[in-house]
Amino acid sequence: MIFEPPYIAVVFTSTRSSVDDGYGDISDHMVDLVNEVDGFLGMDSVRGSDGRGITVGYFRDDDALKAWRENVEHRTAMQLGRDKWYDEYSLHVTRVERSYTWSRES
């Protein structure tokens, strides 16, 4: 999915630990929650069979990202992520300058 630049893309790369313990439910709940953030545009998310995942969240502007970053339930989930669900992660906060999309003619 693409939008009209400029906007923010947050790239979250992670490796899941072997601990499940509520991960799926909280993860689903985070998707519901972020969709309620004013200025959240959408997300792309993939996880491979080896536990490596990349999620890209798109936000209209810094205020939208700040609202999500400071969301109390999200902060709790991030702490649980460090306590249990991830072995490592990296986060890139980026400004989208250009975007393109292509799809096969059906």
Next chain:
Amino acid sequence: MIFEPPYIAVVFTSTRSSVDDGYGDISDHMVDLVNEVDGFLGMDSVRGSDGRGITVGYFRDDDALKAWRENVEHRTAMQLGRDKWYDEYSLHVTRVERSYTWSRES
């Protein structure tokens, strides 16, 4: 993986078609080729069992990205991608403003 900002992150999201026909070999070759580009920093790449994938390539600056975009073998591979290997893709060219990494103490 993270680097010292500012740098460029190119986010490529795609859906593979059902056509294989050399995809793996060319894909591996593209990884070798991009590693030869002056100013290429690294990449993260994940594909899910449903065929959805996200690859993020990190480049030092616009010149490095331009060198990769204009690489003749890469251009041929991109055309083959549209002809055969992908049903759809999107590309975001972004400027990384902040990056963080965390890993569990072992």
